[in-house]
Amino acid sequence: MDNSTGCTNFFTQNTDITGIGVRVAFYLQVTIVVFQIRLREEEGMNAFWTLASMSFGLMLATVVSAAQHQLSFFNAYQVQNLVCLANCALVQVAHAQWRITLSNPYREQKIRDRMFTWFYYIQYILAGSLLVTLWAIGEKFGPDSSCISSMHFYVAYWRIFSSNAFHGAKIAAFVIYVWLILIGVLGVLLLRLWLRGLIDRAEANGFDRTRDMPTEAELAEYRTRSPKHRPWKVQSWIHYFIYWFLAMSFYIPPIELSLRQNSQPTSANAQWSFGQILSLVAIAPSVVAFFLTIGDFKAERGALRAVVAKARKSLKADDAERATTAEGALA
Incomplete structure (x- = not known):
């Protein structure tokens, strides 16, 4: 690090915003919400709202600190990456929600689902506004803004080497966020339109929108099927693993490096x-x-497997008894 001694305040962390505890909390919550929504919808949504409140609180703290001229561009840059990381998790939760809806497009939409949809777009607008404002006035942002020229910027694991690294980082930030919007917002919109088309075609063919809902036992049995009987589920897991890996590559390394x-x-x-x-x-x-x-998921799968094994054993016993009876009748 070759920062001049006059930039000590600029490069000093605001530990309430970018401290190790805050970063670890974000990393853990992003990971939890991605996998929790795949295991159990209710718990996944609770984890999502925890992450959403953390992200919103971080943005609010950033705005307040910036208004009081107590936030340097260095700390604001870390906040931007953390908020975008939270948005990556938001995209995955949204995709999971719509996959759940696709599996049963006739279920009644709850108030929680509407709140999630509204917050989904509001969060993107707020995060995008923070990103645009930060980079638009970045060279004059906060105290000691002249120290920005000595700051190291990273894209994923690689440092930007150029005569003006700030402009290179600005371009990279916008490109990555636009990529996130294309996958997130537009992807969900297209998925909703497709779902709407499926429902319209089903209703045109005479299907009742208020059909009976599956029981909890049926849902549990479906969740515990082996992956080879649920190829779309395997594709879903692969999709989320890839997207989670890309999100971690583009936002966590720049923060830590x-x-x-x-x-x-x-x-x-x-x-x-x-x-x-x-x-x-x-x-x-x-x-x-x-x-x-x-x-609970493991216990549920174990219990269902025991029930299935018992049923199969009973069927085999019945078949053996019928075979014995048939042989006796022939004799």
């Missing part, structure tokens, strides 16, 4: 502040619920 290469090695950066501890406490229920969901 930028902090490592730019941060001043001051004692303030190593201190655990109130905001960091609060962030970790906030995700504690999600972590506990995640492990409980995994345990």
Whole structure:
């Protein structure tokens, strides 16, 4: 790190916003919400709203700090990456929600579903506004803005080497966010239009929109089928693994590498502040619920497999008894 000593304040972390506790909380919550929504819808949505409140609170804290001229571009850059990372998880939750709807397009839409849809677009607008504002006035953003020229920028794992790294990072940030919008917002819109077409065609063919809902036992049995009997489920998992990997590659490495290469090695950066501890406490229920969901899912699969095995054994016994009876009758 070759930052000048006059930029010490610029490169000092705001630990309530970009401290290790806040970052770990975001990383864990993003991972939990992606896998939780695949295991159990209700718990996944609870994890999503926890992440959504964290992301919104982080943006609000950023705006307040910037209005008070207490936030440097260096810290705002980390916030932008964390918010975009949260949006990646938001995309995956949205896709999972619509896959669930596709599996049963006749279920009645709940108020929670409408709230999620509205928040989905509001979050994108807020995050996009933060990104545009940050990069539009970046060279004059916050105190010690002249130190931006000595800041190291990264795209995924690679540092931007150019005469003006700021402009290179600006272009990369917009390209990645537009890519996220294309996959997220437009992808969900196209999926909704396709779903609407499926419902319209089904109703035109005489199907009743208020058909009987499957029982919990039927849903549980369906969830516990082996992957070879659910090829679309395998494709879904592959899709989410790939997207999760890309999200982690484009947002987490720039955060960690930028902090490592730019941060001043001051004692303030190593201190655990109130905001960091609060962030970790906030995700504690999600972590506990995640492990409980995994345990319940395994227990549910084990119980259903035992029932299926017992039923098969009973059928085999009945078949053997019928065969014995038939042989006796022939004799």
